[in-house]
Amino acid sequence: MNARRLVSPLVTLALVLILADVAWHFFSWAIWHAVWTLPENASHAPNTDLCRAALGHGACWPVIKEKFRFILFGFYPYDEQWRPALVILCFVVLFGLSLAPRWWRPSLLLVWVVAFALIGVLMWGGVLGLAFVAEDQWGGLPITLILATLGLAAAFPLAILVALARRAEGLPVIRLLAVAYVELIRGVPLISLLFMSSVMLPLFLPPAWDIDKLIRAQLAFVLFAGAYLAEVVRAGLAALPRGQYEAAAALGLSYAQSTRLIILPQALRQVIPMLVNTFIGFFKDTSLVLIIGIFDLMTTGRTATLEPAWQGFGNEVYLLLAAIYFAFCFIMARISRTLERRLAAPHRNIEEPA
Amino acid sequence: MNDRAETAIVFEDVHKWYGKVHVLRGLSLTVARGERLVICGPSGSGKSTMIRCINRLERHEKGRILVENTELSDEPRALAAIRREVGMVFQSFNLFPHLSVLDNCTLAPIRVRGLARADAEARAMEYLKRVRIPEQARKYPPQLSGGQQQRVAIARALCMQPKIMLFDEPTSALDPEMVREVLDVMIELAETGMTMLCVTHEMGFARRVADRVLFMDQGEIVESGPPQDIFDRPRAARLRVFLDQILHHG
Numbered sequence A: 001m002n003a004r005r006l007v008s009p010l011v012t013l014a015l016v017l018i019l020a021d022v023a024w025h026f027f028s029w030a031i032w033h034a035v036w037t038l039p040e041n042a043s044h045a046p047n048t049d050l051c052r053a054a055l056g057h058g059a060c061w062p063v064i065k066e067k068f069r070f071i072l073f074g075f076y077p078y079d080e081q082w083r084p085a086l087v088i089l090c091f092v093v094l095f096g097l098s099l100a101p102r103w104w105r106p107s108l109l110l111v112w113v114v115a116f117a118l119i120g121v122l123m124w125g126g127v128l129g130l131a132f133v134a135e136d137q138w139g140g141l142p143i144t145l146i147l148a149t150l151g152l153a154a155a156f157p158l159a160i161l162v163a164l165a166r167r168a169e170g171l172p173v174i175r176l177l178a179v180a181y182v183e184l185i186r187g188v189p190l191i192s193l194l195f196m197s198s199v200m201l202p203l204f205l206p207p208a209w210d211i212d213k214l215i216r217a218q219l220a221f222v223l224f225a226g227a228y229l230a231e232v233v234r235a236g237l238a239a240l241p242r243g244q245y246e247a248a249a250a251l252g253l254s255y256a257q258s259t260r261l262i263i264l265p266q267a268l269r270q271v272i273p274m275l276v277n278t279f280i281g282f283f284k285d286t287s288l289v290l291i292i293g294i295f296d297l298m299t300t301g302r303t304a305t306l307e308p309a310w311q312g313f314g315n316e317v318y319l320l321l322a323a324i325y326f327a328f329c330f331i332m333a334r335i336s337r338t339l340e341r342r343l344a345a346p347h348r349n350i351e352e353p354a
Numbered sequence B: 001m002n003d004r005a006e007t008a009i010v011f012e013d014v015h016k017w018y019g020k021v022h023v024l025r026g027l028s029l030t031v032a033r034g035e036r037l038v039i040c041g042p043s044g045s046g047k048s049t050m051i052r053c054i055n056r057l058e059r060h061e062k063g064r065i066l067v068e069n070t071e072l073s074d075e076p077r078a079l080a081a082i083r084r085e086v087g088m089v090f091q092s093f094n095l096f097p098h099l100s101v102l103d104n105c106t107l108a109p110i111r112v113r114g115l116a117r118a119d120a121e122a123r124a125m126e127y128l129k130r131v132r133i134p135e136q137a138r139k140y141p142p143q144l145s146g147g148q149q150q151r152v153a154i155a156r157a158l159c160m161q162p163k164i165m166l167f168d169e170p171t172s173a174l175d176p177e178m179v180r181e182v183l184d185v186m187i188e189l190a191e192t193g194m195t196m197l198c199v200t201h202e203m204g205f206a207r208r209v210a211d212r213v214l215f216m217d218q219g220e221i222v223e224s225g226p227p228q229d230i231f232d233r234p235r236a237a238r239l240r241v242f243l244d245q246i247l248h249h250g
Ligand SMILES: Nc1ncnc2c1ncn2[C@@H]1O[C@H](COP(=O)(O)OP(=O)(O)O)[C@@H](O)[C@H]1O
Pocket: B018, B021, B023, B041, B042, B043, B044, B045, B046, B047, B048, B049, B050
């Protein structure tokens, strides 16, 4: 007890000192010794000599100013980049709406569908006087947001179906298929699935089915996320007492009714934290598409500092990437917290019988 | 008694196995409309299995079961029709914890019977009054005591206005002081002329409401008759041992 009284403040003090030291070094690099503006050279490009002199002890923030449009939008035609910018705004508004419980009503689903149609029109164009932009020119943050959001929006219903199929008594074939799907996909790294979707799949499909690399990656992503989410949903289903199924059946509810009204609402709310954990994991896993040459946010960030003049200033760019990823994951975590609080099963509060 | 119009339930040589365990060994039984049947017997004798065969929460493997003149089979329409007419109350209540008491009571009438919400709610309030907890309608099941939950479960089943009510040990999960309030509700229900099958060891209740008591042991109906015969003049040795046990050990 005495020892603990003595040790605890010492540990606290040590931690504070270490944190202060780290914070001081970061502050000194990011602000005190940082380069904020650069002179232009003869060809009106920034002269990075100043940054190079500060390399190692001062941050070079002009790299962000110079590259942020490329990082955010990749090779999307420069003059049309207001379109992906609007798409990002669309996503932020969508997430924002979904965060507020007072918007949780069936029409929110319609909003999502309309928003995705709008996003498609903005990205592709070809209608309403917008120039057509093929998927191989897309890049940066919109790619990441589309892959993650559309992927999870498709993977989640798939996961529910698979989880239900895995528990389908009396349908051994369906059950076996569901088990095979989950085990096969879980047993393979996402990278190899992405390779398969980009390299092998075209070999098997008839040439007329020449679907774009991005869509194939999206499919691989849906399959992968679906398998993991299915296991989470299954855990929720397994935690539900048998009596709930029996009471629903005894009241005459059909399988579909009892699943939709009794089973899933309870099973899913049990596993919200695990679901959101998986969502966040997959949001960040979209960065793996860089290995099949899709320019998502991570890839544009890496590519931004390949140009000789800007080589060596990756730290600044990675900080920006981290901030963007964090912002979106933080939104998801907040949605999860709100959901958990709103849907928490009412707790027993003992009171006097009336 | 065998007049079709007067018959609620018929068992004809019903058998069931769990794997190799033979849990129902040739049950034959006819329950008349409006009859109140109490089923007792030692734990594991097959009482729950038998009663759960009536709404096909368990499937029998041999023999025939007719409920309201419809034979139980895998035919979904017939099964749905039977489940609409058979209400069930479980030992562990099995209320839906994510729905309010009122929603527990209106769910099936709206979804299965196709009632309008307003009508379903009016009916639910009426039955919640009958079980004497209308003031709890907006609460959620986990906020209620065991006795209150079981009374909600009874109201929920009654809201479907079934022709037959099944009770599987409705008071055995309750604290002793709450048994009374549930039994009172069941006695009142019995007085309305509802066909009731009730698995219970509450002898006072059986004596008061039962037209007939069945004693089951090892998957068979060993003895059946009016409560005073079964409890006061038991013939089978197994029944005497059983009565001895529940009288002396609660
Ligand atoms: N799902 C099941 N699987 C295997 N055996 C079971 C199952 N349910 C019940 N049994 C067995 O069937 C017999 C009858 O059980 P049950 O009908 O619950 O008896 P009771 O309700 O009279 O206590 C018991 O031996 C029990 O162990």
